[in-house]
Amino acid sequence: xxxxxxxxxxxxxxxxxxxxxxxxxxxxxxxxxxxxxxxxxxxxxxxxxxxxxxxxxxxxxxxxxxxxxxxxxxxxxxxxxxxxxxxxxxxxxxxxxxxxxxxxxxxxxxxxxxxxxxxxxxxxxxxxxxxxxxxxxxxxxxxxxxxxxxxxxxxxx
Amino acid sequence: xxxxxxxxxxxxxxxxxxxxxxxxxxxxxxxxxxxxxxxxxxxxxxxxxxxxxxxxxxxxxxxxxxxxxxxxxxxxxxxxxxxxxxxxxxxxxxxxxxxxxxxxxxxxxxxxxxxxxxxxxxxxxxxxxxxxxxxxxxxxxxxxxxxxxxxxxxxxx
Amino acid sequence: xxxxxxxxxxxxxxxxxxxxxxxxxxxxxxxxxxxxxxxxxxxxxxxxxxxxxxxxxxxxxxxxxxxxxxxxxxxxxxxxxxx
Amino acid sequence: xxxxxxxxxxxxxxxxxxxxxxxxxxxxxxxxxxxxxxxxxxxxxxxxxxxxxxxxxxxxxxxxxxxxxxxxxxxxxxxxxxx
Numbered sequence: 001x002x003x004x005x006x007x008x009x010x011x012x013x014x015x016x017x018x019x020x021x022x023x024x025x026x027x028x029x030x031x032x033x034x035x036x037x038x039x040x041x042x043x044x045x046x047x048x049x050x051x052x053x054x055x056x057x058x059x060x061x062x063x064x065x066x067x068x069x070x071x072x073x074x075x076x077x078x079x080x081x082x083x084x085x086x087x088x089x090x091x092x093x094x095x096x097x098x099x100x101x102x103x104x105x106x107x108x109x110x111x112x113x114x115x116x117x118x119x120x121x122x123x124x125x126x127x128x129x130x131x132x133x134x135x136x137x138x139x140x141x142x143x144x145x146x147x148x149x150x151x152x153x154x155x156x157x
Numbered sequence: 158x159x160x161x162x163x164x165x166x167x168x169x170x171x172x173x174x175x176x177x178x179x180x181x182x183x184x185x186x187x188x189x190x191x192x193x194x195x196x197x198x199x200x201x202x203x204x205x206x207x208x209x210x211x212x213x214x215x216x217x218x219x220x221x222x223x224x225x226x227x228x229x230x231x232x233x234x235x236x237x238x239x240x241x242x243x244x245x246x247x248x249x250x251x252x253x254x255x256x257x258x259x260x261x262x263x264x265x266x267x268x269x270x271x272x273x274x275x276x277x278x279x280x281x282x283x284x285x286x287x288x289x290x291x292x293x294x295x296x297x298x299x300x301x302x303x304x305x306x307x308x309x310x311x312x313x314x
Numbered sequence: 315x316x317x318x319x320x321x322x323x324x325x326x327x328x329x330x331x332x333x334x335x336x337x338x339x340x341x342x343x344x345x346x347x348x349x350x351x352x353x354x355x356x357x358x359x360x361x362x363x364x365x366x367x368x369x370x371x372x373x374x375x376x377x378x379x380x381x382x383x384x385x386x387x388x389x390x391x392x393x394x395x396x397x
Numbered sequence: 398x399x400x401x402x403x404x405x406x407x408x409x410x411x412x413x414x415x416x417x418x419x420x421x422x423x424x425x426x427x428x429x430x431x432x433x434x435x436x437x438x439x440x441x442x443x444x445x446x447x448x449x450x451x452x453x454x455x456x457x458x459x460x461x462x463x464x465x466x467x468x469x470x471x472x473x474x475x476x477x478x479x480x
Binding site for chain 1: 397
Binding site for chain 2: 318320321322324370373374375389391392393394395396397
């Protein structure tokens with residue numbers, strides 16, 4: 001089991017990070033998710049991401065451990081950035097590797113749903129017109145997305 | 158909408174292919190799936206993939222069009238290899254980009270489920286002990302995986 | 315019409331493709347499979363289990379009941395195992 | 398105990414962290430939020446809508462009813478919007 005979990009301010013190179021996992025020939029399926037900063041119809045210049053770093057690392061570790069408990073995974077990678085992230089840049093990278101695609105897809109989606117609703121990060125929008133940033137509101141969709149994992153299998157989270 | 162669909166014998170560079178899509182700042186979510194040749198507990202040397210190239214291109218085009226009809230996607234990438242593929246090498250790459258993660262995940266999984274069961278490719282196993290290859294049998298799991306998309310929404314496929 | 319064979323169907327027949335001219339009584343894919351079964355030992359082996367054979371007409375998947383009259387290319391193959 | 402504040406909770410209070418010493422009658426997160434509401438205008442603004450506040454004790458999510466006695470660090474913040 002390869003596990004890389006990191007919170008950082010600098011940009012990441014997704015392909016280098018995945019190559020560094022050193023997947024073996026038991027892996028048949030690799031799923032990656034990259035979350036990118038949208039420009040919101042051209043109005044958004046950047047997102048500023050505030051984190052609670054010590055808790056974020058602990059929480060990401062708990063979510064990764066739960067994913068490993070639920071699915072037979074060969075590798076989990078989670079990198080989440082904080083600080084100023086310009087429109088078009090990547091915010092988060094999740095990768096999961098498994099023998100079969102169903103497990104890799106489910107685990108990646110599970111990790112993202114939990115990161116969205118449980119990892120202590122908050123986004124502030126910086127507009128192109130220079131107006132004061134507003135905090136991005138949490139989405140009910142995200143709460144609904146995470147709820148489906150609770151109903152399907154018991155969780156320690 | 159960016160659409161790249163290709164059948165080829167040579168290996169691909171996933172990150173270069175995705176960079177070449179030239180995603181814009183309307184994309185918030187990028188999901189990639191890479192299908193890799195497993196070594197089957199060290200016994201498998203390579204998979205030989207036979208294709209029906211003209212039909213494969215037509216069929217992948219139909220599946221991609223159906224994915225575009227179902228989800229608001231910014232990009233679809235499908236690259237499927239044929240010929241001899243050594244254990245550890247990539248066989249297939251699927252990437253989907255959308256504003257939001259749910260759509261990108263669903264579309265990627267949909268594409269893979271359909272490719273597995275409808276794209277005209279067949280795998281022959283070449284063993285390390287040099288024994289004559291056997292054709293890989295289709296899995297009932299794959300039929301079950303594709304069936305869920307039919308029950309959830311009507312399809313033109 | 316042109317017939318194309320893939321994977322173990324191709325191996326058992328010993329041909330990747332050929333031109334075939336079934337009689338007018340052969341109207342559907344199912345009829346065509348039954349006709350192929352009678353063309354010799356290699357065809358009998360390839361088409362022995364009709365339930366294990368998939369077919370395409372002009373590069374589109376079809377069911378056993380599909381009429382073949384309008385097609386110029388028919389293909390026979392096992393269930394797909396790509397991806 | 399140490400209190401930490403994030404996002405608009407931090408901005409409204411005007412502090413990222415501080416040491417707090419609530420009275421012994423403050424036993425749960427809900428009690429602590431009610432106590433914070435009475436500490437001044439900035440705290441009142443930050444904690445006005447208790448339902449919009451999430452809390453962690455020693456870096457683990459907790460509900461409003463969680464007892465605070467054993468914790469050395471409490472954090473208050475809005476619902477998370479990372480990922």
